[in-house]
Amino acid sequence: MTRISGRIVTPGAVVPGHLDLDGGRIAAIVPDDTVGDDVIVPGFVDLHCHGGGGHTFTTGSVAAAHGAAAFHLGHGTTTMLASLVSSPFELMRSATASFRPLVDEGVLAGVHFEGPYLSAVRCGAQNPAYLRDPVPAEIVELIKIGEGAVRMMTVAPELPGALEAIALLRDHGVLAAIGHTDATYDQTHAGVAAGATVATHLFNGMRPPHHREPGPVVGLLSSSVACELIADGIHLHPGMLAFAAGSVGPDRAVLITDAMDATGMPDGRYELGGQEVVVADRVARLAEGGSIAGSTLTMDVAVRNAVAAGVSLTDAARMASTTPARLLGLADRGALAPGLRADLVVLDDGLRLKHVMRAGERI
Known part of the structure; x- marks a missing residue:
């Protein structure tokens, strides 16, 4: 004992x-x-992480996945999804096959595909060369290869075929997330009605709210979905973090890192999805265009930042652990x-x- x-x-x-x-x-x-x-x-449960400690999930490398998972475990993340970015289908297939044994071993809780079925208008740091409309056959093949390893996929609901893709994910027990989207309020609610249950990093990579067209942010806040929040003080102002968390409550708010391989590493030049990223003073941005490119956040810091923003300690713990574990169906x-x-x-x-x-x- x-x-x-x-x-x-x-x-x-x-x-x-x-x-x-x-x-x-x-x-x-x-x-x-x-x-x-x-x-x-x-222990923290991170639904959205691309890497850390100099290691990335985005290439499908098993050795790099071990390194990234170990790095974040050292910062309290005891359960995590490996998030990929928009990529050619060949890489999506090979990464799924490579990571499936790591899911069986408990190193990972599964794979999250952030793309490639995303809006070119709101692609952020996603590589526009790989964006495309949803392809049901691709989704079915990835699910088959993963044998339970594919746990979440982010889709822009306004794309042709997106609602059918969301329903397909739902029917196969995969979390369908709405993100990197230029959807209207009504299109967002249509995505939720089709089966989406998660908002990928709410506010970021989305059309901003407007009082005559609320867009995806208000559409998601006013729905029943769980809302990812990046509590690094960069992606979201602390006041906006507190507002969103208070609006949806700890049973729908989820703290994530959206971390890339530069997390825990010195400032410098890195790569994400085939694009160069410059990290300076904790902030990661594309070398070309300047879009924020993931974060250098760890979950322990996310919890501390959430509490500093006004979220209660009990709610922050639920947002970092209880709610994401429930979404993944991990009752243990x-x-x-x-x-x-x-x-x-x-x-x-x-x-x-x-x-x-x-x-x-x-x-």
Whole structure:
């Protein structure tokens, strides 16, 4: 039996006490007012990450995927999807086949395709050379190759064939996300009606709201979908982060990193989806055009930034762990409660990372 002490952040409260761990599971939460100032939160679940620590998921390299997953595990992400960017179909196929064993091993929770079925008008740092309208045969083949590894795909709902693609993803148990879109309010709601359940990095890569045409941002906020939020202080102003999180609540708001391989690395020149990226003072931008190109964020910093923006600690933990775990159907993790897997992150009283445990093993 292992005992971890501190202020335990459960889905509904912060409980001073001890977590008793047994065999990789949480055995009990024992209240005790005499514990110190450490904060214990559930292991983070990142739905949207392209890499980190100098390693990328976007090329389909198994070695690089191991490196990126290990880097983010060291920052508290105990469950993650490997996000690719818009690519030729051959790369999408090979990456799916390469990452499937990593999903079987538990290194990854699955694959997220951010593209290529995205709007050229709102492509951001997605490579326009690879954008195209949805192809149902491609989607079916990827799902077949993945054998459960393909967990999410981002689609712009206004494209020809997009609603059918969203319904196809839904019918195969894959999360359909709306993002990189120039859709109208009505087109956005049509995507949700077709089966979309996630908004890819809300606000970013989307037509801005207007009082006469609310567009995708208001369409998504006013729907039932889960909304990804990049809490790096760059993609979203802290006030906008707090507004969005408060609007949809912690059961729909999801903290993500959208991190690229430059995360945790020095400033300099990097590559994303065949395009050069320049990183300076934490900000990643395309060398040509200047669009923000992913982030250099880790989930521990995202939680700290969310709390600094005014999100409660319990809500931030739900946004970083509980809600994304539920979206992935992972009922064995995402919260601190007896019987669940002992994935946890210990933070100091300033919410800075001290150590990580995954399935009861200290990282």
